[in-house]
Amino acid sequence: MEAGEFVRYRCHPVAPELGVLHARYRRHAFGRHAHPTYAIGVIDHGSEELSYGEYAGAGDVVLINPETVHAGHAMTDEGWAYHVFYVPVEFVQSGFSKTPALTRRIVDDPSARNALRTAIRAIDEDVCTADTLLSAALANVFGRYGGLPPERGPGAPVAVAARDILSDEHRTPPSLGELAELLGTNRFALLRAFRDTYGLPPHAYLTQYRVRKACTLIRRGAGLAGAAAAVGFVDQAHLSRHFRKTLGITPGQYRRAVQERTRTAGRAPLG
Structure with a gap:
């Protein structure tokens, strides 16, 4: 990792599939990829260039739908720092008659920004508080920018x-x-x-599907080398390279986040 960069990935106390990333990147560049979840975040410092000439600066809220291809890299040597919630579709779907789509990609919205930052600070509170404030933040975002999928x-x-x-x-x-x-x-x-x-072309989709399957196996307690082999990667290094290119973290960091949540929750890893 480059000097001045840091990454912390955590599993939200509400569900292990609901991830929270806090990171600063300077040289790291995300390849074209998509998530099975919504990616909803706030830029804390600096600026990021997303796909297709889209730019997000400090204070902007970034809203990315599931399975939407995007990339990301720093616009300046300063890099960018942000918090991102990776929200499973099922977590949002229950509140709507149809799975909603986010209709904007980057917004400068103080109400949405403040609600998301409040939800971020609440992660270390009790589960009820963390769940309530995250749900309030998502209700704010989808109430303003939710629509029907194309x-x-x-x-x-x-x-x-x-x-x-x-x-x-x-x-x-x-x-x-x-x-x-x-x-x-x-x-x-x-x-x-x-x-x-x-x-994406089929081979790129396949790589990302393997990363997702590896995440599931790691949550269930599989070793990193075993997870890599089980999903079709050549070895653990092959998994690590694509894991970081897609998620911005290593498989080891992901496993530590899962283990931390398991210790905090006092129960076995969930699938």
Whole structure:
């Protein structure tokens, strides 16, 4: 890690799948990736450039939907520092008739910013307080910026079928050509449909799926080398490289966060 950088990842006391990242990055750059969760955060200092020429500075609230491809790197040598909640879809879904989509990416909104910072400070309080203030912050954000998800394109059924096959066979996946043949199409049409639907080519989606599976195994107590092998990475170093590129932390830091929450909660790791 570069001088002046730090990373702390924690599991929120409400649920182990609900992560909280506090970090400062100067040289680290996130590759194009997506999360299965909402990523809702506040820039504390400095400025970050997101995908497609979007810029977030100190005080801005960043709102990213699940499965939305994005990247991130510092705009200046100062880097940027931020807090981010990684909120599972199920945590939000229960309050709406349909899964909501965030309609803005970067906002300068004092009300939302203050609510999120209050929720951040409450993480070390009792579970009821932490849960209540996080729920209030999310209600604020989705009340202001929640909407219906966009319609998918005509290639979505083929892309979804391809994703399901890759997920089921993530350890030894078929080639793009084999996948296209299984689905009765050609490799170029499949690649186009997959990019249009998920914002990534199949191989990049597969890598991120493996990282997600590794997270699940680590939460259940698996060793890092074992988790890497179980999801199809060559070795632990291979897992670590993609883990940090996607999540900004190492598998070891993630495991420590899970273990810390387990000790605090006084119960076994949850799946």
